[in-house]
Amino acid sequence: MNAEIIAIGSELLTPYRQDTNSLYLTEKLNQLGVEVVFKTVVGDNRRRLVSAARQALSRADILIFMGGLGPTEDDLTREAVAEALDLELHRDPEILAQLEKRFARRKMKMSPNNEKQADILFGATVLPNANGTAPGQWLSGKYDSKEKIIMLLPGPPHELKALFEEQCLERLRAKLPEQFIATRTLKVAMMPESQCDARVAPIYKRYPDIQTTILAGAGEIQLHLRTRADSLEAAQQRVDKLAGEIEDELDDSVFSSNGESLEQIVSYFLQMRNLTLAVAESCTGGMLAERITSISGSSRYFVGGAIVYSNELKTQFSGVPADLIAKHGAVSGEVAIAMAEGIRERCHANLGLAITGVAGPTGGTDEKPVGLVFHALAGDGKTDVVEAAFPETANESAGSPRNKRSTW
Numbered sequence: 001m002n003a004e005i006i007a008i009g010s011e012l013l014t015p016y017r018q019d020t021n022s023l024y025l026t027e028k029l030n031q032l033g034v035e036v037v038f039k040t041v042v043g044d045n046r047r048r049l050v051s052a053a054r055q056a057l058s059r060a061d062i063l064i065f066m067g068g069l070g071p072t073e074d075d076l077t078r079e080a081v082a083e084a085l086d087l088e089l090h091r092d093p094e095i096l097a098q099l100e101k102r103f104a105r106r107k108m109k110m111s112p113n114n115e116k117q118a119d120i121l122f123g124a125t126v127l128p129n130a131n132g133t134a135p136g137q138w139l140s141g142k143y144d145s146k147e148k149i150i151m152l153l154p155g156p157p158h159e160l161k162a163l164f165e166e167q168c169l170e171r172l173r174a175k176l177p178e179q180f181i182a183t184r185t186l187k188v189a190m191m192p193e194s195q196c197d198a199r200v201a202p203i204y205k206r207y208p209d210i211q212t213t214i215l216a217g218a219g220e221i222q223l224h225l226r227t228r229a230d231s232l233e234a235a236q237q238r239v240d241k242l243a244g245e246i247e248d249e250l251d252d253s254v255f256s257s258n259g260e261s262l263e264q265i266v267s268y269f270l271q272m273r274n275l276t277l278a279v280a281e282s283c284t285g286g287m288l289a290e291r292i293t294s295i296s297g298s299s300r301y302f303v304g305g306a307i308v309y310s311n312e313l314k315t316q317f318s319g320v321p322a323d324l325i326a327k328h329g330a331v332s333g334e335v336a337i338a339m340a341e342g343i344r345e346r347c348h349a350n351l352g353l354a355i356t357g358v359a360g361p362t363g364g365t366d367e368k369p370v371g372l373v374f375h376a377l378a379g380d381g382k383t384d385v386v387e388a389a390f391p392e393t394a395n396e397s398a399g400s401p402r403n404k405r406s407t408w
Helices: 021-031 046-059 077-085 093-105 112-118 157-175 193-204 232-253 262-272 287-292 311-318 322-328 333-347
Strands: 002-008 035-042 062-066 089-091 119-121 125-127 136-143 146-153 180-188 211-217 220-229 254-256 277-281 302-307 351-357 372-378 383-389 402-407
Touching (some): 021 035, 021 062, 021 157, 046 062, 046 077, 077 089, 077 136, 077 146, 093 112, 112 119, 125 157, 136 157, 180 232, 193 211, 220 232, 232 254, 254 262, 277 311, 277 333, 287 302, 302 311, 302 333, 311 322, 311 333, 322 333, 333 372, 333 383
Parallel strands (some): 062 146, 277 302, 277 351
Antiparallel strands (some): 089 119, 180 220, 180 254, 211 220, 351 372, 372 383, 383 402
16 A cells, blocks of 8 residues: 655744654654655645645545644645545534643633634544644545545644554555565765666565665765565565665675765774774865764774874875975875875874865866865885766766776
Protein backbone atom coordinates (compact mmCIF):
# COMPACT_ATOMS: atom_id res chain seq x y z
CA MET A 1 0.00 0.00 0.00
CA ASN A 2 1.16 3.53 -0.82
CA ALA A 3 0.52 6.73 1.07
CA GLU A 4 0.05 10.44 0.50
CA ILE A 5 0.67 13.06 3.16
CA ILE A 6 -1.24 16.34 2.94
CA ALA A 7 0.12 19.18 5.08
CA ILE A 8 -2.45 21.92 5.63
CA GLY A 9 -1.78 25.52 6.54
CA SER A 10 -1.07 28.73 4.63
CA GLU A 11 1.94 29.33 6.89
CA LEU A 12 3.64 26.31 5.28
CA LEU A 13 3.57 28.15 1.94
CA THR A 14 5.71 30.99 3.33
CA PRO A 15 9.49 31.08 3.96
CA TYR A 16 8.90 31.14 7.74
CA ARG A 17 7.47 27.70 8.54
CA GLN A 18 8.75 24.26 7.60
CA ASP A 19 6.83 21.00 7.39
CA THR A 20 8.80 18.59 9.59
CA ASN A 21 5.80 16.36 10.40
CA SER A 22 5.92 14.66 7.01
CA LEU A 23 9.53 13.58 7.58
CA TYR A 24 8.53 11.89 10.83
CA LEU A 25 5.49 10.22 9.25
CA THR A 26 7.48 9.04 6.24
CA GLU A 27 9.98 7.33 8.51
CA LYS A 28 7.21 5.59 10.48
CA LEU A 29 5.36 4.53 7.33
CA ASN A 30 8.55 3.18 5.73
CA GLN A 31 9.14 1.08 8.84
CA LEU A 32 5.77 -0.52 8.11
CA GLY A 33 6.74 -1.14 4.48
CA VAL A 34 4.58 1.71 3.17
CA GLU A 35 5.96 3.96 0.43
CA VAL A 36 5.03 7.65 0.53
CA VAL A 37 4.40 8.44 -3.13
CA PHE A 38 3.08 12.01 -2.80
CA LYS A 39 3.45 14.90 -0.38
CA THR A 40 1.16 17.89 -0.80
CA VAL A 41 1.11 21.27 0.95
CA VAL A 42 -2.19 23.19 0.75
CA GLY A 43 -3.12 26.58 2.15
CA ASP A 44 -6.24 27.33 4.20
CA ASN A 45 -8.65 27.45 1.28
CA ARG A 46 -11.64 25.12 1.27
CA ARG A 47 -11.92 24.76 -2.50
CA ARG A 48 -8.23 23.89 -2.85
CA LEU A 49 -8.39 21.53 0.11
CA VAL A 50 -11.32 19.63 -1.38
CA SER A 51 -9.48 19.38 -4.70
CA ALA A 52 -6.31 18.12 -2.99
CA ALA A 53 -8.29 15.54 -1.00
CA ARG A 54 -10.02 14.22 -4.11
CA GLN A 55 -6.72 13.96 -5.96
CA ALA A 56 -5.17 12.09 -3.07
CA LEU A 57 -8.12 9.70 -2.96
CA SER A 58 -7.61 8.89 -6.63
CA ARG A 59 -3.93 7.94 -6.29
CA ALA A 60 -3.07 6.71 -2.80
CA ASP A 61 -4.26 3.95 -0.46
CA ILE A 62 -3.41 5.75 2.79
CA LEU A 63 -4.17 9.46 3.21
CA ILE A 64 -2.85 11.45 6.14
CA PHE A 65 -4.12 15.00 6.59
CA MET A 66 -2.04 17.11 9.02
CA GLY A 67 -3.29 20.34 10.53
CA GLY A 68 -6.42 22.42 10.15
CA LEU A 69 -8.26 20.80 13.09
CA GLY A 70 -8.25 23.84 15.34
CA PRO A 71 -11.14 26.11 16.37
CA THR A 72 -10.57 29.09 14.05
CA GLU A 73 -12.24 30.07 10.78
CA ASP A 74 -9.23 28.99 8.73
CA ASP A 75 -9.26 25.45 10.19
CA LEU A 76 -11.08 23.71 7.35
CA THR A 77 -9.75 20.14 7.21
CA ARG A 78 -12.84 18.41 8.63
CA GLU A 79 -15.20 20.27 6.32
CA ALA A 80 -13.02 19.77 3.22
CA VAL A 81 -12.50 16.04 3.75
CA ALA A 82 -16.22 15.58 4.45
CA GLU A 83 -17.05 17.30 1.17
CA ALA A 84 -14.47 15.28 -0.77
CA LEU A 85 -15.88 12.02 0.64
CA ASP A 86 -19.48 13.19 0.38
CA LEU A 87 -19.96 12.56 4.12
CA GLU A 88 -21.85 14.44 6.80
CA LEU A 89 -20.28 15.87 9.93
CA HIS A 90 -21.91 15.38 13.31
CA ARG A 91 -21.08 17.12 16.58
CA ASP A 92 -19.98 14.55 19.16
CA PRO A 93 -21.47 15.40 22.59
CA GLU A 94 -18.83 13.39 24.44
CA ILE A 95 -15.97 15.32 22.83
CA LEU A 96 -17.81 18.56 23.49
CA ALA A 97 -18.11 17.65 27.17
CA GLN A 98 -14.41 16.78 27.33
CA LEU A 99 -13.51 20.12 25.79
CA GLU A 100 -15.62 21.98 28.34
CA LYS A 101 -14.00 20.06 31.20
CA ARG A 102 -10.55 20.80 29.82
CA PHE A 103 -11.22 24.53 29.82
CA ALA A 104 -12.88 24.37 33.23
CA ARG A 105 -9.81 22.67 34.74
CA ARG A 106 -7.75 25.62 33.54
CA LYS A 107 -10.36 28.05 34.91
CA MET A 108 -10.95 29.39 31.40
CA LYS A 109 -14.17 29.96 29.50
CA MET A 110 -14.48 27.95 26.32
CA SER A 111 -15.14 30.08 23.22
CA PRO A 112 -18.08 29.00 21.03
CA ASN A 113 -15.74 28.39 18.09
CA ASN A 114 -14.04 25.58 20.04
CA GLU A 115 -17.22 23.55 19.55
CA LYS A 116 -16.30 22.82 15.91
CA GLN A 117 -13.46 20.64 17.22
CA ALA A 118 -16.14 18.13 18.20
CA ASP A 119 -17.29 17.77 14.58
CA ILE A 120 -16.66 14.20 13.42
CA LEU A 121 -16.92 12.62 9.98
CA PHE A 122 -19.76 10.10 9.77
CA GLY A 123 -18.30 6.64 10.39
CA ALA A 124 -14.97 7.91 11.70
CA THR A 125 -13.25 6.67 14.83
CA VAL A 126 -12.23 9.43 17.22
CA LEU A 127 -8.52 9.48 18.11
CA PRO A 128 -8.13 11.10 21.54
CA ASN A 129 -5.48 13.82 21.74
CA ALA A 130 -3.91 13.91 25.21
CA ASN A 131 -1.77 16.92 24.31
CA GLY A 132 -4.28 19.28 22.73
CA THR A 133 -7.93 20.18 22.16
CA ALA A 134 -8.21 18.79 18.61
CA PRO A 135 -8.88 15.02 18.48
CA GLY A 136 -7.75 13.09 15.44
CA GLN A 137 -10.01 10.97 13.25
CA TRP A 138 -9.60 7.59 11.52
CA LEU A 139 -11.63 6.30 8.59
CA SER A 140 -11.22 3.03 6.72
CA GLY A 141 -13.38 1.55 4.04
CA LYS A 142 -14.04 1.46 0.33
CA TYR A 143 -13.94 4.56 -1.84
CA ASP A 144 -14.75 4.02 -5.51
CA SER A 145 -14.47 0.27 -4.79
CA LYS A 146 -10.91 0.62 -3.46
CA GLU A 147 -9.88 0.17 0.16
CA LYS A 148 -8.69 3.44 1.72
CA ILE A 149 -7.33 4.46 5.11
CA ILE A 150 -7.76 8.12 6.04
CA MET A 151 -6.30 9.90 9.03
CA LEU A 152 -6.91 13.45 10.23
CA LEU A 153 -4.13 14.48 12.61
CA PRO A 154 -3.40 17.73 14.49
CA GLY A 155 -0.63 19.97 13.16
CA PRO A 156 1.54 20.76 16.22
CA PRO A 157 4.42 18.22 16.07
CA HIS A 158 4.26 17.19 19.74
CA GLU A 159 0.53 16.46 19.35
CA LEU A 160 0.84 14.68 16.01
CA LYS A 161 3.72 12.41 17.04
CA ALA A 162 2.16 11.28 20.30
CA LEU A 163 -1.25 10.73 18.73
CA PHE A 164 0.15 8.82 15.76
CA GLU A 165 2.21 6.50 17.92
CA GLU A 166 -0.52 5.90 20.50
CA GLN A 167 -3.57 5.76 18.24
CA CYS A 168 -2.52 5.00 14.65
CA LEU A 169 0.49 2.70 14.48
CA GLU A 170 -1.20 -0.46 15.72
CA ARG A 171 -4.34 0.25 13.70
CA LEU A 172 -2.19 0.58 10.58
CA ARG A 173 -0.18 -2.52 11.36
CA ALA A 174 -3.38 -4.55 11.68
CA LYS A 175 -4.62 -3.34 8.29
CA LEU A 176 -1.41 -3.69 6.27
CA PRO A 177 -0.06 -6.73 4.48
CA GLU A 178 3.39 -7.67 5.75
CA GLN A 179 5.90 -5.81 3.64
CA PHE A 180 9.41 -4.49 4.11
CA ILE A 181 11.55 -1.73 2.60
CA ALA A 182 15.32 -2.05 2.26
CA THR A 183 17.66 0.78 1.27
CA ARG A 184 21.32 1.34 0.44
CA THR A 185 23.16 4.62 -0.10
CA LEU A 186 26.40 4.73 -2.09
CA LYS A 187 28.53 7.88 -2.09
CA VAL A 188 30.86 8.79 -4.93
CA ALA A 189 33.63 11.39 -5.05
CA MET A 190 35.60 13.13 -7.82
CA MET A 191 33.05 12.41 -10.52
CA PRO A 192 30.36 14.60 -12.15
CA GLU A 193 26.73 13.56 -11.73
CA SER A 194 26.24 13.10 -15.48
CA GLN A 195 29.31 10.87 -15.83
CA CYS A 196 28.26 8.81 -12.82
CA ASP A 197 24.78 8.24 -14.23
CA ALA A 198 26.12 7.40 -17.71
CA ARG A 199 28.18 4.60 -16.18
CA VAL A 200 25.61 3.15 -13.78
CA ALA A 201 22.33 3.66 -15.69
CA PRO A 202 22.82 0.52 -17.84
CA ILE A 203 23.17 -1.41 -14.56
CA TYR A 204 20.24 -0.07 -12.53
CA LYS A 205 17.90 -0.16 -15.53
CA ARG A 206 18.14 -3.94 -15.32
CA TYR A 207 16.46 -3.71 -11.89
CA PRO A 208 13.05 -2.09 -12.53
CA ASP A 209 11.79 -3.18 -9.11
CA ILE A 210 14.47 -1.05 -7.40
CA GLN A 211 14.01 2.69 -7.18
CA THR A 212 17.34 4.38 -7.94
CA THR A 213 17.79 8.08 -7.20
CA ILE A 214 20.97 10.02 -7.99
CA LEU A 215 21.62 13.24 -6.08
CA ALA A 216 24.43 15.78 -6.38
CA GLY A 217 25.57 16.86 -2.92
CA ALA A 218 28.40 19.01 -1.57
CA GLY A 219 31.53 17.31 -2.83
CA GLU A 220 29.84 14.00 -3.58
CA ILE A 221 27.28 12.13 -5.63
CA GLN A 222 24.77 10.00 -3.74
CA LEU A 223 23.04 6.93 -5.19
CA HIS A 224 19.97 5.96 -3.17
CA LEU A 225 18.67 2.42 -3.79
CA ARG A 226 15.30 1.36 -2.44
CA THR A 227 13.02 -1.63 -2.87
CA ARG A 228 10.10 -3.38 -1.16
CA ALA A 229 9.46 -7.09 -0.68
CA ASP A 230 7.51 -9.58 1.44
CA SER A 231 10.53 -10.09 3.70
CA LEU A 232 13.34 -7.80 4.79
CA GLU A 233 15.89 -10.42 3.77
CA ALA A 234 14.56 -10.58 0.21
CA ALA A 235 14.44 -6.79 -0.09
CA GLN A 236 17.96 -6.40 1.32
CA GLN A 237 19.40 -9.07 -0.97
CA ARG A 238 17.91 -7.27 -3.94
CA VAL A 239 19.44 -3.85 -3.17
CA ASP A 240 22.74 -5.40 -2.07
CA LYS A 241 23.08 -7.16 -5.43
CA LEU A 242 22.56 -3.91 -7.35
CA ALA A 243 24.88 -2.01 -4.98
CA GLY A 244 27.60 -4.60 -5.56
CA GLU A 245 27.38 -4.25 -9.34
CA ILE A 246 27.53 -0.46 -9.12
CA GLU A 247 30.56 -0.62 -6.81
CA ASP A 248 32.31 -2.95 -9.27
CA GLU A 249 31.70 -0.44 -12.06
CA LEU A 250 32.75 2.72 -10.18
CA ASP A 251 35.55 1.03 -8.21
CA ASP A 252 37.54 3.43 -5.97
CA SER A 253 35.26 6.38 -6.77
CA VAL A 254 32.78 4.87 -4.27
CA PHE A 255 34.02 5.94 -0.85
CA SER A 256 30.94 4.88 1.16
CA SER A 257 28.63 1.92 0.56
CA ASN A 258 26.28 2.38 3.51
CA GLY A 259 25.68 6.11 3.64
CA GLU A 260 28.64 7.05 5.85
CA SER A 261 30.09 10.53 5.48
CA LEU A 262 33.58 11.06 4.09
CA GLU A 263 34.86 12.06 7.52
CA GLN A 264 33.44 8.82 8.98
CA ILE A 265 35.30 6.80 6.35
CA VAL A 266 38.51 8.70 7.16
CA SER A 267 37.93 7.89 10.83
CA TYR A 268 37.54 4.17 10.08
CA PHE A 269 40.64 4.15 7.86
CA LEU A 270 42.89 5.84 10.41
CA GLN A 271 41.70 3.87 13.43
CA MET A 272 41.93 0.51 11.68
CA ARG A 273 45.57 1.27 10.83
CA ASN A 274 46.39 2.98 14.13
CA LEU A 275 47.50 6.14 12.29
CA THR A 276 47.49 9.79 13.35
CA LEU A 277 46.86 12.81 11.15
CA ALA A 278 47.82 16.51 11.14
CA VAL A 279 46.67 19.15 8.65
CA ALA A 280 47.96 22.41 7.21
CA GLU A 281 45.27 24.49 5.51
CA SER A 282 45.49 27.60 3.41
CA CYS A 283 42.47 28.22 1.16
CA THR A 284 40.05 26.13 3.25
CA GLY A 285 40.65 28.20 6.40
CA GLY A 286 40.03 25.43 8.93
CA MET A 287 37.14 23.67 7.18
CA LEU A 288 39.13 20.46 6.79
CA ALA A 289 39.96 20.24 10.50
CA GLU A 290 36.36 21.09 11.37
CA ARG A 291 35.04 18.17 9.30
CA ILE A 292 37.57 15.73 10.70
CA THR A 293 36.81 16.72 14.31
CA SER A 294 33.04 16.57 13.78
CA ILE A 295 33.31 12.81 14.39
CA SER A 296 33.09 11.68 18.00
CA GLY A 297 36.39 10.23 19.17
CA SER A 298 38.48 12.04 16.55
CA SER A 299 41.07 12.91 19.20
CA ARG A 300 42.25 9.30 18.93
CA TYR A 301 43.70 9.96 15.47
CA PHE A 302 43.68 13.73 14.83
CA VAL A 303 46.56 15.49 16.57
CA GLY A 304 45.99 19.05 15.28
CA GLY A 305 47.19 21.39 12.59
CA ALA A 306 47.56 24.97 11.42
CA ILE A 307 45.70 27.51 9.28
CA VAL A 308 48.48 29.10 7.23
CA TYR A 309 47.05 31.80 4.99
CA SER A 310 50.16 33.98 4.86
CA ASN A 311 53.45 32.91 3.34
CA GLU A 312 55.18 33.71 6.62
CA LEU A 313 53.00 31.28 8.55
CA LYS A 314 53.47 28.61 5.89
CA THR A 315 57.15 28.84 6.71
CA GLN A 316 56.78 29.26 10.48
CA PHE A 317 54.09 26.66 11.21
CA SER A 318 54.45 24.09 8.44
CA GLY A 319 58.09 24.40 7.59
CA VAL A 320 57.82 25.57 3.96
CA PRO A 321 61.14 27.09 2.82
CA ALA A 322 60.68 30.75 1.85
CA ASP A 323 62.68 30.28 -1.35
CA LEU A 324 60.33 27.47 -2.42
CA ILE A 325 57.35 29.85 -2.16
CA ALA A 326 59.31 32.55 -4.02
CA LYS A 327 60.17 30.14 -6.83
CA HIS A 328 56.86 28.28 -7.31
CA GLY A 329 54.25 30.48 -5.63
CA ALA A 330 52.11 29.66 -2.58
CA VAL A 331 49.61 27.84 -4.81
CA SER A 332 51.71 25.05 -6.23
CA GLY A 333 52.31 21.35 -5.91
CA GLU A 334 55.77 21.95 -4.49
CA VAL A 335 54.45 24.13 -1.65
CA ALA A 336 51.57 21.73 -0.92
CA ILE A 337 54.09 18.91 -0.53
CA ALA A 338 56.30 20.98 1.77
CA MET A 339 53.26 21.95 3.87
CA ALA A 340 52.16 18.31 4.25
CA GLU A 341 55.64 17.07 5.13
CA GLY A 342 56.28 20.01 7.44
CA ILE A 343 53.05 19.73 9.44
CA ARG A 344 53.55 15.97 9.75
CA GLU A 345 57.00 16.52 11.22
CA ARG A 346 55.97 19.42 13.48
CA CYS A 347 53.00 17.52 14.94
CA HIS A 348 54.76 14.12 15.10
CA ALA A 349 51.91 12.54 13.14
CA ASN A 350 51.94 9.50 10.87
CA LEU A 351 50.28 11.48 8.08
CA GLY A 352 50.32 15.13 7.09
CA LEU A 353 47.59 16.56 4.86
CA ALA A 354 47.86 20.00 3.23
CA ILE A 355 45.65 22.17 1.04
CA THR A 356 46.59 25.34 -0.81
CA GLY A 357 44.69 27.01 -3.63
CA VAL A 358 42.88 30.00 -5.08
CA ALA A 359 39.48 30.00 -3.37
CA GLY A 360 38.22 33.17 -5.10
CA PRO A 361 36.08 34.89 -6.07
CA THR A 362 39.07 37.20 -6.64
CA GLY A 363 42.79 36.60 -6.82
CA GLY A 364 42.94 34.31 -9.84
CA THR A 365 45.29 34.75 -12.79
CA ASP A 366 45.56 33.14 -16.22
CA GLU A 367 48.29 30.87 -14.88
CA LYS A 368 46.55 30.14 -11.58
CA PRO A 369 42.79 30.67 -11.98
CA VAL A 370 40.13 30.64 -9.28
CA GLY A 371 39.42 27.03 -8.37
CA LEU A 372 42.99 25.77 -8.73
CA VAL A 373 43.76 23.71 -5.61
CA PHE A 374 46.62 21.43 -4.61
CA HIS A 375 46.16 18.67 -2.01
CA ALA A 376 49.15 16.81 -0.63
CA LEU A 377 49.33 13.80 1.68
CA ALA A 378 52.64 12.96 3.30
CA GLY A 379 53.38 9.59 4.85
CA ASP A 380 56.48 7.71 5.84
CA GLY A 381 58.86 8.27 2.92
CA LYS A 382 56.20 9.10 0.33
CA THR A 383 54.10 12.14 -0.53
CA ASP A 384 51.22 12.25 -3.02
CA VAL A 385 49.92 15.50 -4.50
CA VAL A 386 46.69 16.10 -6.41
CA GLU A 387 46.15 19.15 -8.60
CA ALA A 388 42.45 19.97 -8.96
CA ALA A 389 40.67 22.62 -11.03
CA PHE A 390 37.31 23.11 -9.34
CA PRO A 391 34.55 24.84 -11.33
CA GLU A 392 33.51 28.29 -10.13
CA THR A 393 29.90 27.08 -9.95
CA ALA A 394 28.68 23.85 -8.38
CA ASN A 395 26.03 22.93 -10.95
CA GLU A 396 27.78 19.71 -11.93
CA SER A 397 28.14 18.58 -8.31
CA ALA A 398 30.32 20.52 -5.94
CA GLY A 399 33.00 17.86 -5.85
CA SER A 400 33.78 16.98 -9.44
CA PRO A 401 37.04 18.75 -10.32
CA ARG A 402 39.28 18.12 -13.26
CA ASN A 403 42.35 16.70 -11.56
CA LYS A 404 45.67 15.01 -12.05
CA ARG A 405 47.78 13.09 -9.53
CA SER A 406 51.51 12.96 -9.11
CA THR A 407 53.82 11.21 -6.67
CA TRP A 408 56.80 13.27 -5.52
